[in-house]
Amino acid sequence: MWRHRLETFLPTYKATRVIVEVVAESTPQSLLQAYIFVRVMAGVGVDQLAEHVAIMEEASILPISIAISALNLLKVWAELLLGARTAGVPMQAWLLQIWEMGAGKLPLDAIRRGTIKELVWYRAMTDAEWSMLVDAFLQNTSLVKVDLGAEQGGKLTDEQIASLADALGKGALPNLTVLWLQQNRSHPQIVAACEPRDIDIA
Secondary structure, three states: OHHHHHHHHHHHHHHHHHHHHHHHHHHHHHHHHHHHHHHHHHOOOOOOHHHHHHHHHHHOOHHHHHHHHHHHHHHHHHHHHHHHHHHOOOHHHHHHHHHHHOOOOOOHHHHHHOOOOEEEOOOOOOHHHHHHHHHHHHHOOOOOEEEOOOOOOOOOOHHHHHHHHHHHHOOOOOOOOEEEOHHHOOOHHHHHHHHHHOOEEO
């Protein structure tokens, strides 16, 4: 139990940590460095040159630090944009999902990275969450059991069933052996997608 929780938590923590570091640490630090650099350079005059030589030498490295922080910010933004486009959801929904992963929501990052072997999820999902989950399934190679039992979360919609069946038909979850859908277990599209791969439907 604890091992499963740890395997789920670590990738989730990493995905959330990156955004927190950029927003709460890197960006404010870069703004402070830019302010210090401008103040130092603007305060240097003929009469003050001797007094500011030491400070100028230290401040001369600030543009390099600011440039590195800016590149890191662009890298994180590009990764977020690519993730949202790949999942087919708006950037706002993608950012919200990453943030909520830290609060025990869908472990999408752990699914994508293939660090967990079982997924048990009973809560109802929004269309955006479902779209991201199916995208994560397409990238996963570790899940052996997926339990999307609808007793507590409500029956899956026909659109959700169709997208899941389509993903399975495209080779998603190649190591999957058990798929728990309960109310949806006899859906024709699911049966057609699982039978060729000998996936047990419950």
